Amino acid sequence: MAKHPVSLKVNGDEHDLLIEPRKTLLAVLRDTIGLTGTKEGCSTGDCGACTVIVDGKAVTSCMVLGVTASGKEITTIEGLASDGELHPIQQAFIDTGGYQCGFCTPGFIMASKALVDENPDRTEEEFRFALGGNICRCTGYTKILEAVLQAAEEIRTNS
């Protein structure tokens, strides 16, 4: 079947690609572009490990056909740290021990980033609701919530 030309702006860089329509955005990011920081946990949108930000919105990239992302601006975990500085959410995950195996971490950080960009002023319960699409099997979520709340507090204070 015919491949389609696709232009993606990923972490600020333009990528002009020719891809099969059946390739998901996740596969395009990982296999075609080589950004393997975004993880595949379930392939069905149920774990959130593949979360990236598309035009400002967090989405599960395993449910998106790569061809439909053409012309869009995408941020992945690799695009979060700037000028050698970790994003406050990344730093908070390290400081609190908000991960153990680290596999769900990129997805959690990207989902959290979209949330605090939208509104850092959320309660613990609101963050729990909003992060419900990200499954972690190691931490029991306690230290993840601590990390997100700590980062949100820092972002609120600095803005």
Add this chain to the structure above:
Amino acid sequence: MKSFEFFEPTTLAEASSLFAQKHAQLLAGGTDLVIGMKAYTETPETVISLQKIPGLDGITTDNDKSISIGAMTKVRQVELSEDIQQYHTALAEGASEIGSIQIRNLATIGGNIAHASPAADTVAGLLVADAQVDIASADGERSVPINELFTGPGQTVLKPGEIITQFRLLHPASGSHYIKHKIREVMDLAFIGVASAVNMQNGVIKEARIGLAAVAPTPIRATEAENLLSGKTPTPELLAQAGEAAAAATSPISDLRCSAEHRKEMVDVLTRRTLQNALDRV
């Protein structure tokens, strides 16, 4: 995933004629179709994206408070719309119950309905809003009431080439509420879903509408229960009667996770609870 031809038409007419072909599927948000294609339960030869067609998304409110929702509107937008939250609370709540924020940023209300899952979370809210479903095809346009759209699990009255374009919510409620019976608090499929909406006049229920999801082959209105409430002053006994009448109207399936008796019992419980909450919100 099987290989397929991919089209991104920019007009409804083009989409409709492509869609009339055999083995073609529409891609709205993709959250059902892409997963189905991965599992080989969907094997279209042609996939037609509706994402490049202008004018299919967005929420507009008219002066008479009637609201239109474009079929390609993301369910996250439905969830966050202040007008929908105010006049169709049950629908906004239903939208907020779908998957995760990441999924709701992709999934569309049209896709949620066209997929015709009896358990779709927006359907009970649309039922109690008396939604009118506008449909377009190469042959023209038509409109059907939401409770006439579904014919069975995964089945609708939509004919080949027909595409849902928008939902018109004709009937604002003075109070409404949706509850989904589920195991997990988020990221779960509804065992059942119940929406209740009431309009009050001088302390009397002028009209009540009850929408039930996942309790029958198609989503249904509990009309007997509605009639029972109409014109009455709400009391716990009345709500209990309505709950029983709603449960009696259902024919749920049994599975190993949730028996038919359990589902029926929940229709009773949740009809009472949603009615009470809808009344409290008036």
Add this chain to the structure above:
Amino acid sequence: MSEKKEYKVIGTRPIRHDGVDKVTGRAIYGADFQITGLLHGRVLRSPHAHARIVSIDTSRAEAHPGVKGVVTAEDLPAAEDKMADLGEGAVSLKYLCDNILASDKALYKGHAIAAVAATSPHIAEEACELIDVEYEVLPPVLEVRQAMESDAPILHENLRTSSLGETGDKPSNIASHFQHKKGDIDKGFDEADVIIEREFVTGTVHQGYIEPHNATALYNPDGQLTVWCSTQGAFTVREQLAEILQYPISKIKVVPLEIGGGFGGKINVYVKPVAALLAKKTGKPVKVLMNRADVFEGTGPTPASYITIKMGATNDGKITAAQTSLVFEAGAYPGSPVGAGAMCVFAPYNIENVVIDGYDVVVNKPKTAPYRAPGATNAAFGTETVVDELAEKLNIDPLEIRLMNGAKEGDRRADGPVYPRIGFIETLEAAKEHPHYASPNGKKYHGRGIASGFWFNIGLESSVTINVNPDGTVNLVEGSTDIGGTRASIAMQAAEVLGIPAESVNPTVVDTNSIGYTAVTGGSRTTYATGYAAYEAAQDVVQQMKARAAKLWDVDEDNVQFADGEFSSINGKEEQISFRDLSARLGETGGPVIGRATMNPAGAGGAFATHVVDVEVDVDTGKVEILRYTATQDAGKAIHPSYVEGQIQGGVVQGIGWALNEEYIYNDEGEMTNASFLDYRMPTCLDLPMIDAVIVEVPNPGHPYGVRGVGEVPIVPPPAAIANAIYDAVGIRMTELPMSPDRLLKAMGKI
């Protein structure tokens, strides 16, 4: 070990050495690995739970454009009647091989039948659809009690029951039966004033690690096989590959990449030998990734079980006798963790008269695998519920009855071992003193539950080398894959010995060619045993550096001492040099210093935990909400308290999932009907409160810093604690897991 030791590094909370890699996406997990010329593999799996394989025709798949090779069980070396030694006793090589690719029978839905290597994952997937397999479908047996019946469908015609030293004379699904006995059980029950006997059923549950299994294999023309993968143990992968492929261990190198969770589920190999076979067939590197359905249906969950517990106690609360029958499903091949369950079932209590019977029963489900304290959670669900009921009948507080009967140093467990210093009583006291236990608990439909748990922890082999750098830092080389922060907890123990900051130790996890044998990251052993090896390797560094200092100062080696990061001379000369400064002078004193240690420590020391949970039951919908959760646990010594808390919190939440939601749901054909994360329903963060982890420290005499393993025991108490809380809330004893809304409504008579 009663005095409080002062440490500089141990007990602090430095950040992980792999911290930045894991929040920036730079950490390389198995599926992230890339190599030139890579092919993609896909496994075809049985759609039937029980079927004879009549024929497999791969010709259409082989002809599919882009396909480079197809393998079936015929590509495995003949395994009939051979035994394989994997360090845990001999196992049938045929069983081991048949679980990788079925030869004669498919024994569960999802059983691997054949595999394809192709130029893209999509092509490999398409080619699997083109493999024609003819099956003779057989009736499946899915539940242990049915599998034990004389007319049950038989999985293995050649399996005979091994029971108390005797071997049966006809085919059976009961692989083995064993017994532990202590005291006189009849006398014990005679002495009891109250006897409770109950039956319990638990569901099949999965570890639920988020990263699916993966492997990339390459056969070089020189015969060298290299496998890159995520695993809990590179060396066990090497051993299993050597046995399954009948290939020399010296020609196999296993490179462990970062691992996205394991919990016991990434010890057994599945796709790794398949990748190796495909690599051999194609002459190219081949990567095989599982999807989530493959993981649920094709890898080992932990067993469902049928358990009876009978316990008796006197009116003043002394438990006089305990008897149990533990029947565990093994899955398709023998080898459930019923043995471990039997070690744990009554372990928290000092009971004079005990009988424990264990049964290992095959059923048409995936071969079971370890899952965090394997067997102990099933067993504790029974015991801890019955202890709660005894306390209620005797009108004794549930913590008090545990304090009265709790095991202490010198008590003997029914299966043999005598306890060294253990901290069970201390976990009970910590729970009793916690504000949670004193907080009000009287609201309607609210309830509080208590349960305790035990896991024995293991030692096993670990190797560590430490290379001293000229700037006073060290590079620590280890073979333990890091699933949750063990680089840090191991490095910290070396840092403590060397008197340097944790950040001055650079830990690296290496492949099987680059370090001495190291057993799996499992059994709660890594911080204990590999940490112990790091301690010894660091001591070796200190010894060698003392000799260097002696050389510098021209004194006898015995006259050099080391404390707080400083070498100094005693007897005469007043010389002093820091570890850092001496590191810079290794060149002039004889060259590099490498410390090393390899050990197999025996004193792992058991871990105990006591949990307190508050729930609210919605009596109309049957839903149980966890309102508050406090977990106390004896960690011996918490090397990195944050990571110990994390282990406790994570284990508790897995236990909560097991208690309330999680189970494999099968239809009558033996098909799992919920093989996705959406339908399997592991807890999300909205289902939970913050979990309060309380660390108790009763040093383990078997470790220089007193470390006990912490990873596993926190999963043990939750199902029983929640069942006891539900009883407190609504007066219903739940004896089946999970305690789903459907089951609870039925138990309450609502439906």
